[in-house]
Amino acid sequence: DAGVTQSPTHLIKTRGQQVTLRCSPISGHKSVSWYQQVLGQGPQFIFQYYEKEERGRGNFPDRFSARQFPNYSSELNVNALLLGDSALYLCASSSRTGKLYGYTFGSGTRLTVV
Amino acid sequence: DQQVKQNSPSLSVQEGRISILNCDYTNSMFDYFLWYKKYPAEGPTFLISISSIKDKNEDGRFTVFLNKSAKHLSLHIVPSQPGDSAVYFCAASISESSNTGKLIFGQGTTLQVKP
Numbered sequence: 001d002a003g004v005t006q007s008p009t010h011l012i013k014t015r016g017q018q019v020t021l022r023c024s025p026i027s028g029h030k031s032v033s034w035y036q037q038v039l040g041q042g043p044q045f046i047f048q049y050y051e052k053e054e055r056g057r058g059n060f061p062d063r064f065s066a067r068q069f070p071n072y073s074s075e076l077n078v079n080a081l082l083l084g085d086s087a088l089y090l091c092a093s094s095s096r097t098g099k100l101y102g103y104t105f106g107s108g109t110r111l112t113v114v
Numbered sequence: 115d116q117q118v119k120q121n122s123p124s125l126s127v128q129e130g131r132i133s134i135l136n137c138d139y140t141n142s143m144f145d146y147f148l149w150y151k152k153y154p155a156e157g158p159t160f161l162i163s164i165s166s167i168k169d170k171n172e173d174g175r176f177t178v179f180l181n182k183s184a185k186h187l188s189l190h191i192v193p194s195q196p197g198d199s200a201v202y203f204c205a206a207s208i209s210e211s212s213n214t215g216k217l218i219f220g221q222g223t224t225l226q227v228k229p
Contacts, residue, residue: 043219048216092157106157
């Protein structure tokens with residue numbers, strides 16, 4: 001079975017541009033979470049979606065938005081990119097919401113803003 | 115405000131010996147803790163977890179200990195193997211946010227196991 005797949009794997013954008021990152025969860029998983037990992041830090045929670053509804057939002061500006069589609073795949077959008085948005089963006093899926101149902105992470109999208 | 119801290123950025127141990135990775139937290143509301151391992155160019159992989167109602171959980175070579183009074187947990191790997199070399203993240207969550215999927219991660223500890 002395919003794991004969590006994220007695309008693209010690497011991306012270079014210019015400051016001020018917009019970017020869309022994509023995530024396909026494990027088949028049957030209805031929950032998708034997004035995390036940002038800056039170099040040298042642990043992942044930081046951005047969003048969780050379950051059954052196409054936003055269930056949680058981390059401490060990120062409104063430039064960050066996301067959505068989940070009927071097939072449970074998800075997109076993370078970041079507008080007006082800043083140099084500080086350079087990071088590894090991780091998507092995680094699980095079969096249900098809640099901490100007790102362990103999350104499987106994808107390999108991430110490495111975003112570089114220049 | 116770093117609620118989950120891993121104060122040792124790196125740890126080096128000899129193959130066959132014990133590796134002990136430490137994690138401290140400040141929020142007494144945390145009631146579930148997890149350890150993840152991450153290799154370069156891969157996403158974090160779940161290793162082991164523990165609920166706050168327990169003080170120990172064991173899975174093969176991996177054991178997690180929780181000391182609630184000290185707000186401290188540790189991951190023991192015995193015996194350590196070269197394939198264990200990776201970055202280890204401690205993470206915590208709160209029951210009330212169980213429906214939001216929010217995990218709070220530490221900064222990570224890079225473990226190197228020397229042959």
